[in-house]
Amino acid sequence: MPSQILVESGTIVTFKTSGGTAVLTLTSLNASAGRASASADLGATRAGRYRVRVKTRFGAAPTAGTPVRVYLATSADNTTFDGGADMPAGDGAMSDAEILSQLEFVGSMPVNNVTTAQEWSREIEIGTRYARVVVFNGTNQALSSTAGDHEVSLEPIITEAQ
Numbered sequence: 001m002p003s004q005i006l007v008e009s010g011t012i013v014t015f016k017t018s019g020g021t022a023v024l025t026l027t028s029l030n031a032s033a034g035r036a037s038a039s040a041d042l043g044a045t046r047a048g049r050y051r052v053r054v055k056t057r058f059g060a061a062p063t064a065g066t067p068v069r070v071y072l073a074t075s076a077d078n079t080t081f082d083g084g085a086d087m088p089a090g091d092g093a094m095s096d097a098e099i100l101s102q103l104e105f106v107g108s109m110p111v112n113n114v115t116t117a118q119e120w121s122r123e124i125e126i127g128t129r130y131a132r133v134v135v136f137n138g139t140n141q142a143l144s145s146t147a148g149d150h151e152v153s154l155e156p157i158i159t160e161a162q
Contacts, residue, residue: 002161010047010156013040015133017147023091024133026056026150029143034094034136036087037152039078042129047156052106053121057149062139064113070152071103071134078130087132094134103134111139117149123157
């Protein structure tokens with residue numbers, strides 16, 4: 001019989017312009033615009049719970065409290081994702097903001113009135129093997145034009161009984 005339940009972190013999945021698990025180009029994402037990532041394979045055997053972490057920066061200070069919203073589009077087969085045919089084929093602009101209601105809402109990051117890096121995180125459950133991140137800039141300013149300023153990561157949270 002287990003005497004302890006421990007939590008450990010798995011291999012982090014990253015979504016960024018280059019060098020990540022999957023491509024997500026958030027550079028210069030305009031106000032009131034969205035962007036979807038390419039898909040990431042979370043593995044046939046995977047954690048059920050993840051910490052979603054968002055790091056971003058703005059080119060000009062946005063109005064405090066306005067949101068950057070984060071969503072997930074998931075798939076069991078890496079072909080049919082939430083949002084269907086209206087989702088871009090890979091890393092791409094969201095042409096229809098109405099599609100967001102068909103995605104899993106991760107959370108809303110209320111931003112500060114600064115141009116320095118801002119970070120936010122939330123724990124969620126993901127039940128499928130493949131995932132795409134969608135970021136919608138609901139602020140009044142564009143994100144910075146520097147690729148290294150932007151990253152979304154999924155950190156597996158693994159519960160282990162010992």
